[in-house]
Amino acid sequence: MQELGDWAHWRASGLVWEKTEEGWRRVQGPMDTQPEGLVVVIESTSITQVLDKLDFMGAVKDIRRFRYVCNFLEMLIREKFPQLSGMAQKKVMLLLEAILDQAIESEIDLHLVCSMVRVTQQSLMDGIYRHMGGKRLWSQHFERVHRMQQYLQNFELTERQDDGLTLTDLPDDVLREILLRLPDHTDLLSMSEVDKRLQEVSNDEEIWKELTLFHFGECMNASHILKANKDGWKSSYKILSSQFTPRVEYPEQLCICSHCNAMFWELHGHPCLESKAQSEEAPQEFTLSPKDMVLRFS
């Protein structure tokens, strides 16, 4: 099982953390009760079965799984949508609508959904002459995407009730800690446009250094570090993000077992289908990134 890194505490919304002398530790939270049966053996399993058996529709409503599902689905739509069976296409569109509903209801991650809808439209355009399923189904997808776009365009955020306290009333160090926990650097850039003080705090080089090391630390070499120290970490972040895919820490991911090839949600675990007598080695569980998942269905 992949260890949660030192940084996980500020990436893992939906989990419960406590501070200890050694750092942050994840503890059992109120959302840690798992439904039964969310395990699927991957061999000869279609994507439709995987989406059903691993309850992706339910995962959309789970804050720990939401972003993982979104990133997986966006990648799947971008790279493989026209090649999916008609049944799988319908499932994916239903999931996309559920994600839209969830984002509208919670009023968070709307930019993520806007991006997914844009990607879907592009994929429909690209696949217009080379897709599985009938022409009628393809035009139905276009209609659904159009409805989603209109819904997003007409949606207005609920006006905030003024209770007298705003983000800018917080001291700098608290504000800084909040900014460090934003899930996406684009939120940090947006915040810097709100007012002068937020601009000052969000331009703090230390914040950008921490973000850069978190997202791109594994790809950086000595010359990247030298350049960042010379030109500034904010500018280095922008350059690196155009060259590498940022690392994302998910509160929960799908895993696969090396023994029985079962796929399951990390916190759910799985009853290993291969008995100990059949193998000397202890089963190993590997996390699957959204990209790993997409590659499995080629």
Ligand SMILES: [Zn+2]
């Ligand atoms: Zn197993």
